[in-house]
Amino acid sequence: NVRNLVIPSYPERHTSDFTWIREEILDAASDESVSNNGNNVYVSRANAIERQVLNEDEVMDVLSEFGFSRYLLENRSVAENARLFAEADVVVGPHGAGLTDIIFAGDCTLLELFGEKVKEPYELLAETLGIEYEPIYCTAEAADIVVDTDKLEKRVSRLVE
Numbered sequence: 001n002v003r004n005l006v007i008p009s010y011p012e013r014h015t016s017d018f019t020w021i022r023e024e025i026l027d028a029a030s031d032e033s034v035s036n037n038g039n040n041v042y043v044s045r046a047n048a049i050e051r052q053v054l055n056e057d058e059v060m061d062v063l064s065e066f067g068f069s070r071y072l073l074e075n076r077s078v079a080e081n082a083r084l085f086a087e088a089d090v091v092v093g094p095h096g097a098g099l100t101d102i103i104f105a106g107d108c109t110l111l112e113l114f115g116e117k118v119k120e121p122y123e124l125l126a127e128t129l130g131i132e133y134e135p136i137y138c139t140a141e142a143a144d145i146v147v148d149t150d151k152l153e154k155r156v157s158r159l160v161e
Helices: 016-029 056-064 078-086 097-104 121-129 149-160
Strands: 040-043 068-071 090-094 109-114 132-137 139-141 144-146
Touching: 016 078, 016 097, 016 121, 040 056, 056 068, 056 149, 078 097, 090 097, 090 149, 097 109, 097 121, 109 121, 109 149, 121 132, 132 149
Parallel strands: 040 068, 040 090, 090 109, 109 132
Antiparallel strands: 139 144
């Protein structure tokens, strides 16, 4: 039993809600020298407890043909990740917290890899930010995933051309 129950409304998100943090971090990051290998980013969860891509080497064989580089975001600074995403053309990665950095992206496409559990926060965030979004449904193996590399190759080739 409660005397008073307060339920706040869930406000609709707008691009301007994220503009301030994007500008603050990118302005601070502009002083740092960051070398990126390309404008296509693969977000790895190799060190994560779950939602790892079990065939990540095969995925990288496909993605490297399109100029992708693999990043373990937890090994980088916020400024480095902000600049990486700001310069990205295409970001591919399994569902997870690393995809939050799309708030720093400009004109970019996000390909989110899903296993058994499909959740929408990054699709909604991409929509709010005006970023093109595409899900890729993968084979689940427990809490991890196996990516169909043929499907991935077709999808990525269409996006980078």
